[in-house]
Amino acid sequence: MDEYLERMYKNSKRHFYNKIEDHITNNKKMFIITANPETLMIAKKNELLNKILLSNIPIIVADGIGIIKAGKMLKMNFKERIPGIEIAIKLLDYSNKYSKRVYFFGATEEVMSGFVKKVQEMYPNIVITGAKNGYDNDKEKTFEEIINISPDIIFLGLGVPKQELLISEYYHKFNKGIFIGVGGTFDVLSGRKKRAPKMFIELNMEWLYRLFKEPWRFKRFF
Numbered sequence: 001m002d003e004y005l006e007r008m009y010k011n012s013k014r015h016f017y018n019k020i021e022d023h024i025t026n027n028k029k030m031f032i033i034t035a036n037p038e039t040l041m042i043a044k045k046n047e048l049l050n051k052i053l054l055s056n057i058p059i060i061v062a063d064g065i066g067i068i069k070a071g072k073m074l075k076m077n078f079k080e081r082i083p084g085i086e087i088a089i090k091l092l093d094y095s096n097k098y099s100k101r102v103y104f105f106g107a108t109e110e111v112m113s114g115f116v117k118k119v120q121e122m123y124p125n126i127v128i129t130g131a132k133n134g135y136d137n138d139k140e141k142t143f144e145e146i147i148n149i150s151p152d153i154i155f156l157g158l159g160v161p162k163q164e165l166l167i168s169e170y171y172h173k174f175n176k177g178i179f180i181g182v183g184g185t186f187d188v189l190s191g192r193k194k195r196a197p198k199m200f201i202e203l204n205m206e207w208l209y210r211l212f213k214e215p216w217r218f219k220r221f222f
């Protein structure tokens with residue numbers, strides 16, 4: 001775990017958001033991984049994800065208090081947690097502010113169409129270049145399509161490690177684009193799945209809330 005933590009981004013949220021904004025306005029490439037302890041545990045067993053996390057390609061942020069705590073124990077000072085869902089929202093804000101072209105890929109068809117509707121209502125300047133569900137299509141083919149479209153921001157909600165492996169496989173073929181694995185964010189932002197109540201988030205207990213709501217995760221977790 002130490003090597004992963006060493007590699008991770010440790011500065012503040014504000015600094016990170018400035019960095020994203022700079023990348024968006026200057027059309028620079030970026031691959032964002034939002035990691036929680038579960039992500040790191042998967043990487044321990046998955047050689048490909050392990051390689052990605054240890055490479056210099058993605059910027060890996062701490063989405064999860066478990067990471068912050070482990071960092072403290074290892075005397076690595078993470079300024080703060082940066083939840084993946086907040087980064088996704090920030091990316092939508094910037095996309096709207098700068099009228100950027102985005103691509104959404106992942107979740108069920110029902111969730112994706114609900115999500116797209118919300119985005120169209122709330123972010124009128126965003127150009128949606130594509131919105132595909134994460135089930136009934138060939139993922140490799142979809143990525144070939146994304147290469148042709150060359151969007152400014154690509155959101156992948158396929159779960160860990162699928163989303164990270166796909167991004168990493170194709171990243172070098174793009175000249176520009178911000179790529180981010182957003183996990184279940186489409187489900188939450190479409191309104192189909194509740195985000196943990198504010199109290200839980202403030203107590204940094206979001207993971208516990210999710211374990212309560214989705215007990216099958218216990219098995220995956222331990």
Ligand code: UDP
Nearest residue numbers: 106107108134135157158159160183184187
């Ligand atoms: N998903 C998908 N295609 C798949 C498997 C999963 O689109 O083949 C979606 C799923 O519908 C959900 C997301 O991936 O929207 C995974 O959410 P989860 O909260 O489990 O992600 P995590 O961040 O925990 O990996």
